[in-house]
Amino acid sequence: MINMKKIILSLILLLTLSGCWNYNELNEFSIVSGVAIDKSGDEYEISVLISNSPKSNSSDSNSSESQVVVYSGKGESIFSALKQIGLISPSELYFGSFSVLVISEEVAKDGINNAIDFFVRYPSARKNFYVVLSKDSKAKDTLKIMTPLSSFPSQQITDNVKTTTELQGIIASTNFNDLLSTILSDGTELSINCIKIIGDVEEGSSKENIESSEPKTYTKLGNLGIFKEDKLVDWANREESLGINIIKGATEEMFLDIEYKDGYVVIDSTSFSSDVSVELKNEEPKVNIGLSGEARIIEVEGDIDLKDSKVIEEIQKKANKKIKKRVEEAMDLAIKNKTDIFGFGQMFYQKYPKYFNKEKENWNENLDKLKINISSDLMLKNKVSSKNSLEEIND
Amino acid sequence: MNLQNSIKKNFEMLNKLNGKSSDIVTRIIEKNSKKIGYIYLESVSSDDKISDFLNKAVINMDRKKPFDSFYDLIKNSIFNSKVKSIDTFEDMFYHLSSGFTVILIDKCDKAIVVETRQKLDRGVTESTSETITRGPKDSFTENHNMNLGLIRKRIKDSNLWYEEVIVGKRSKSKVAVAYIKDIVPNYKVKKIIDELKKIDIDAVIDTGYIRELLEKDQKSVFPKVISTERPDFASTSLLDGKIVILVENSPFVIILPAVLTDFFHSPEDNYQKPFNVSFSRILRAICFFLALLTPALYISLMTFNHEIIPDQLLISLAIQREGVPFPTAIEVLLFVLTFEVLREADIHSPSFSGSAMNVVGALILGDAAVAAGIVSPIVIIIIAATSISELVFYDVDIIDAIREWRLLFILAATFMGLIGFVAMFIIFIAKLSSLECLGTPYLTPFSPLKLRSLKNSIVRFSRKDLKNRPEYLTKNLKRMDDKYEKNNS
Numbered sequence: 001m002i003n004m005k006k007i008i009l010s011l012i013l014l015l016t017l018s019g020c021w022n023y024n025e026l027n028e029f030s031i032v033s034g035v036a037i038d039k040s041g042d043e044y045e046i047s048v049l050i051s052n053s054p055k056s057n058s059s060d061s062n063s064s065e066s067q068v069v070v071y072s073g074k075g076e077s078i079f080s081a082l083k084q085i086g087l088i089s090p091s092e093l094y095f096g097s098f099s100v101l102v103i104s105e106e107v108a109k110d111g112i113n114n115a116i117d118f119f120v121r122y123p124s125a126r127k128n129f130y131v132v133l134s135k136d137s138k139a140k141d142t143l144k145i146m147t148p149l150s151s152f153p154s155q156q157i158t159d160n161v162k163t164t165t166e167l168q169g170i171i172a173s174t175n176f177n178d179l180l181s182t183i184l185s186d187g188t189e190l191s192i193n194c195i196k197i198i199g200d201v202e203e204g205s206s207k208e209n210i211e212s213s214e215p216k217t218y219t220k221l222g223n224l225g226i227f228k229e230d231k232l233v234d235w236a237n238r239e240e241s242l243g244i245n246i247i248k249g250a251t252e253e254m255f256l257d258i259e260y261k262d263g264y265v266v267i268d269s270t271s272f273s274s275d276v277s278v279e280l281k282n283e284e285p286k287v288n289i290g291l292s293g294e295a296r297i298i299e300v301e302g303d304i305d306l307k308d309s310k311v312i313e314e315i316q317k318k319a320n321k322k323i324k325k326r327v328e329e330a331m332d333l334a335i336k337n338k339t340d341i342f343g344f345g346q347m348f349y350q351k352y353p354k355y356f357n358k359e360k361e362n363w364n365e366n367l368d369k370l371k372i373n374i375s376s377d378l379m380l381k382n383k384v385s386s387k388n389s390l391e392e393i394n395d
Numbered sequence: 396m397n398l399q400n401s402i403k404k405n406f407e408m409l410n411k412l413n414g415k416s417s418d419i420v421t422r423i424i425e426k427n428s429k430k431i432g433y434i435y436l437e438s439v440s441s442d443d444k445i446s447d448f449l450n451k452a453v454i455n456m457d458r459k460k461p462f463d464s465f466y467d468l469i470k471n472s473i474f475n476s477k478v479k480s481i482d483t484f485e486d487m488f489y490h491l492s493s494g495f496t497v498i499l500i501d502k503c504d505k506a507i508v509v510e511t512r513q514k515l516d517r518g519v520t521e522s523t524s525e526t527i528t529r530g531p532k533d534s535f536t537e538n539h540n541m542n543l544g545l546i547r548k549r550i551k552d553s554n555l556w557y558e559e560v561i562v563g564k565r566s567k568s569k570v571a572v573a574y575i576k577d578i579v580p581n582y583k584v585k586k587i588i589d590e591l592k593k594i595d596i597d598a599v600i601d602t603g604y605i606r607e608l609l610e611k612d613q614k615s616v617f618p619k620v621i622s623t624e625r626p627d628f629a630s631t632s633l634l635d636g637k638i639v640i641l642v643e644n645s646p647f648v649i650i651l652p653a654v655l656t657d658f659f660h661s662p663e664d665n666y667q668k669p670f671n672v673s674f675s676r677i678l679r680a681i682c683f684f685l686a687l688l689t690p691a692l693y694i695s696l697m698t699f700n701h702e703i704i705p706d707q708l709l710i711s712l713a714i715q716r717e718g719v720p721f722p723t724a725i726e727v728l729l730f731v732l733t734f735e736v737l738r739e740a741d742i743h744s745p746s747f748s749g750s751a752m753n754v755v756g757a758l759i760l761g762d763a764a765v766a767a768g769i770v771s772p773i774v775i776i777i778i779a780a781t782s783i784s785e786l787v788f789y790d791v792d793i794i795d796a797i798r799e800w801r802l803l804f805i806l807a808a809t810f811m812g813l814i815g816f817v818a819m820f821i822i823f824i825a826k827l828s829s830l831e832c833l834g835t836p837y838l839t840p841f842s843p844l845k846l847r848s849l850k851n852s853i854v855r856f857s858r859k860d861l862k863n864r865p866e867y868l869t870k871n872l873k874r875m876d877d878k879y880e881k882n883n884s
Contacts, residue, residue: 022812025723026697027716031709052713097706124702155707 027052029094033068034154036102036139037115040074044107044115046081047072047140048093051152068152070143070205078118096124099158101131101176102195104139108225108232113183119176127176130161133225133232135194142195144205145219148212157195157219164221169254170241171221183230187345187356187363190227191244194235196220228339228364236333243330246323247289247342249274255298258318263302265315269295269378278347280355284371287344291323291376312380320376327374335368344370396484400504402432409434412484419491426453429465434487435496441513445496448475449509466503477510489567519545522624525789527663534624539569539643545626546573550633558584560591562605566598569643570605573629578636578869583833587638587651601645609651616799618658618792619832620651628662636868638833652832652868654839656852658793659683664855673854679787680853686785686797690727691804691816693777697723699812715771724809726770730778731805733760735798738782839867 034049050069073084085093107115119125134142143153150156164171174192182190197219203209204217223241225232236244245251255268272293279286297306297315305311334341345363349356359366399405406421413419418438424431431453435445452473470478477495481487482505487497494512519541522534535542543557554576562570570591574584587609594608606620613619623629624646629639632650641648659679664672696704697712704712719726737756744752764770781801785794800823807815830837840848848865850856862875 016810023698024701025716026701026709026713027719029701029713031713033706033710052710052717094701096702097704097709099706126702 028091030089030091031094031096032098033152034100034102034143034157035095035098035119036072036104036134036143037078037107038072038104038139039106039110043074043076044078044081045072045074045140046078046085047143048082048085049098049143049152049154050089050093051154068146070140072140078115082118094124095119095122097126098154099129100154100161101129102134102139102142102157103131103192104134105136105194105225105232107139108133108192108227111230112227113230116176116179120180127180129176130158131174131176131179131192132157132161132221133192133194135196135222135225135235137197137201141197141201141205142219144201145197145217146205146207146209147218148210148215153219160219160221161193165250167253169245169251170223170238172224172245172248172250182343185346186360187340187347187349188343189229189339189341189364191224191236191248191341192227193241194222194225196222226333226337226339226341228337233339234333234337236330239326240330240333243326243328244333244341246272246274246291246327247276247330249276256295256319256322258315258322260304260311260315260318261302263300263304265297265301265304266299267295267315267319267378267380268298269293272378276342276344276347278344278351280348280352283355285348285355285369286371286373287347289327289372289374291327291374292378294379294381295319296381316378316380319378319380323376323378324374327376331372338364338367340364340367398482398484398487398499398504398506400502402430402499402501405499405506406432406434408484409487412488424450424453430501431469432499432501433496434491434499435511436491436494439492439494439513439515440496440511441494444511444513448473448511449496449498464503466500466505466507469498469500470507473507473509475509475511479508480505481508482506492567516541524791525623525625525628525662527661527666530663530666531625531627533626535626535629535641535646535648537644537646539571539641542626542641542646542648543571543573546630546633546639549626549630550575554578555633558588560588562591562594562596563599564595564597566600568599570599571641573633573639573641575633575636578634578864578871579638580869583638586833587640599642602640602642602647602649603645605640605642606649613830615826615830616796617655617827617830617837618790618796619653619830619837620649621653621657621790622647622649622792623662624648625662627665631662631665634864634874636864636871652835654832654835654867655827655837656840658788658790659853661789669855669857676853676855682784682787683797686781687801688804688816688820689777689781689784690731690801691808691819693774694724694727694805695808695812695816698809703813712771712773715773718768719771720769723774724805726774727777727805730760730764730770730774731781731801734778734782835867840865 029052030050031052032048033051036047038045038047047070050071053067053069071085071088073081073088075081075084082093101116101119103112103115142157145153145156147153147156150159161171161173165173171193172191174190179190179192182188197204197217199217201217204215209215209217223238224236224244226234226236226244242251242254246254251272251274253268253270254272255266257264257266272291275290275292277288277290279288300306340363345356345360348359356363396408399408402423409419409421418436419434420437421432421434424433433449453469470480479490481490481497487506487508490508491497494510495508496511498507498509500506516536516538519533519536521532533545535545547555552575556574556576558572560570560572561567572584572587572591590609591605594605596604596608599605602622606622610619621632629648629650633639637650637652639648639650659676661675664676697716701709716723721729737752737760741749741752761775765772765775785797788794788797804816804819807819809815811818827837828842836843839845840852845865845867847863848867851861851865855861859875859879862877862879863872864874866872
């Protein structure tokens with residue numbers, strides 16, 4: 001019996017002496033769902049989007065909708081800026097589950113290493129949030145734009161990034177893990193999509209923006225910004241962005257409009273893939289980019305006879321040529337900025353480590369010496385309901 | 396105490412022993428200058444039967460028949476199939492209480508008892524505690540012989556043995572151990588009978604007494620025997636190689652040994668299509684864990700391990716909890732207890748107050764509590780899911796066991812979050828593994844793994860694939876001939 005008493009006593013002690021270590025009620029937190037980093041003068045200005053403040057009229061049970069609050073603070077370091085926010089916010093900030101980090105153009109140009117260091121070390125932060133750049137506007141403002149289709153701005157941005165990555169060639173989602181591994185490894189550089197604000201910020205952050213059926217202000221995803229080491233060096237245009245994503249294999253679905261005779265044909269590919277391999281012959285580095293996929297015609301204008309297999313072949317040829325051109329443009333941009341955003345260096349490192357280690361120092365500078373061999377093999381499957389354009393059928 | 400050879404003296408002795416109980420009826424008839432006395436208890440005996448069989452027989456008795464003594468003459472003239480001789484007062488009381496009539500003859504120290512029992516039970520009725528949609532609807536009753544008969548008529552095999560032990564110093568209840576001789580290993584039956592014989596108690600009113608007294612070695616809230624009131628289920632269990640214990644005056648029988656997965660089964664499982672049965676059983680297994688773990692998991696996620704909750708859900712949960720004055724654990728405990736109170740009230744209240752309870756339960760405790768900001772809606776959902784999950788089990792014992800372990804899980808989660816939760820789960824599994832009944836570990840057929848028995852545990856294969864009995868119950872495995880399929884196709 002004494003034994004039993006001892007066991008029970010120690011169990012009770014075991015339970016209670018833990019003292020509820022790490023105990024925190026969920027509503028004692030301000031849950032941060034988006035973070036923006038700006039620069040103001042020499043200081044960082046960090047803004048957080050807090051999304052769990054209940055609406056003032058939450059007496060009805062349907063109170064799961066939220067009103068968002070953006071707080072910002074300034075400081076020489078990210079952490080001191082966050083401490084400034086702590087003075088404003090009624091409860092402790094919780095960074096465990098924020099979904100988007102917006103970095104402003106200025107911060108990116110100065111180098112993002114210092115800015116992201118805090119998030120690498122923060123213990124309970126998940127590392128799978130998306131990273132986007134803000135172009136032509138303050139990063140803080142992108143967190144303020146209310147949209148009617150999502151309950152809060154950060155969700156709008158993440159959903160947008162997620163779906164467009166699948167459906168559009170020019171957008172490739174970058175999450176924090178990708179960003180870290182790219183920064184930390186040699187022979188590959190960053191490229192991150194930007195986000196722009198269309199319209200007036202003041203209007204966008206007010207409630208009217210949600211209530212109107214045509215929101216005056218909205219955010220829109222844009223082209224890639226390319227980095228050298230941790231600094232933003234240039235912006236790619238639309239075509240170059242597509243080219244970059246094609247080489248990196250980040251494009252699965254994309255469309256191309258091809259001019260043909262006096263009209264045009266739009267083709268859409270849903271299973272596009274790239275196969276990049278590197279080889280070294282007589283100390284001469286060579287990159288083979290093999291592109292393949294299937295596409296179908298989704299829009300036709302003009303007098304084009306799609307029943308003719310020769311026409312189809314010709315369109316196919318043109319499409320492949322166009323893809324090649326995109327890739328070449330992207331290569332030119334990389335060479336111009338002397339930054340290996342495609343990660344060729346990494347591939348050489350994996351296959352020919354000795355060679356790469358020798359060339360490592362000047363890898364980016366010698367990017368133009370790489371021999372690039374592009375082969376594009378897009379198959380056009382003409383599975384459309386109507387063989388020719390409607391105009392022609394009317395005749 | 397032996398009977399004496401004078402009717403008067405015996406009557407006096409009886410009155411002395413029984414304090415002149417009001418239901419004792421005594422009468423003396425004189426026949427052929429011999430005195431015959433009889434005694435019965437009018438509370439348990441049927442007057443009609445006594446008049447029909449006894450009085451008539453004694454009065455019309457033919458003296459000329461060649462019998463050695465008057466005693467033998469009477470004994471052989473009575474038209475009744477149950478006639479016995481007794482010679483002690485203890486025996487006399489036992490038979491009187493069982494509805495027998497005792498016939499005493501002058502100058503003879505033996506008595507004759509004749510069955511004149513009155514029907515003191517309801518007939519065979521539909522089972523109320525284990526309702527099913529398909530299958531036999533009869534259930535055991537309080538009549539011991541009828542219960543034995545309900546099994547016997549289902550298994551017309553000479554190997555179906557009933558062994559009877561009288562338990563209880565005062566109640567002298569018949570406890571029958573039913574088993575199929577060539578399926579059940581002998582040592583199991585012997586062990587049970589020995590245990591039953593060792594029981595020293597004044598009365599056994601229901602099977603619950605026996606169940607509790609047999610389960611003395613290991614303390615556990617988990618039931619190690621199945622209680623049922625369905626004779627069809629008892630019969631299938633017998634055929635599987637289990638042992639059934641029937642207690643006089645109890646409509647519930649116990650089936651042993653039981654393993655955990657037995658409680659995921661329903662009596663109906665034998666009459667439904669195997670695929671549907673498997674589906675229901677998997678559902679019940681899921682419900683088992685839902686009922687056990689959900690509140691604890693909720694508490695540990697809400698108060699310790701927020702990082703596991705997906706972003707959107709986290710925000711939604713945080714908003715729902717806004718303004719709730721209690722810590723999450725108190726909030727959950729409050730509503731777990733509320734539900735238990737409701738259930739307790741519902742079980743024991745007559746049906747006419749049921750609707751009032753529904754209103755209180757559903758409207759006031761659910762809606763109003765949320766509107767008043769005492770609990771968050773998600774807690775109501777959690778408790779509702781938990782409570783509904785536990786109600787899919789038809790055995791009350793397993794529901795109670797889940798309920799108690801759930802509180803332990805909540806406690807562990809409250810103090811230590813997921814770590815406590817996992818620690819408690821390990822303790823839970825260890826506890827389950829340590830249980831055994833008649834040498835069968837409680838987690839069979841999973842641990843120890845019995846591959847062939849898995850065919851009828853969480854899933855049920857078709858009857859043609861279940862040619863063997865569970866190997867953890869018996870060595871006589873063949874239920875069907877292996878060639879059965881071939882011969883018929």
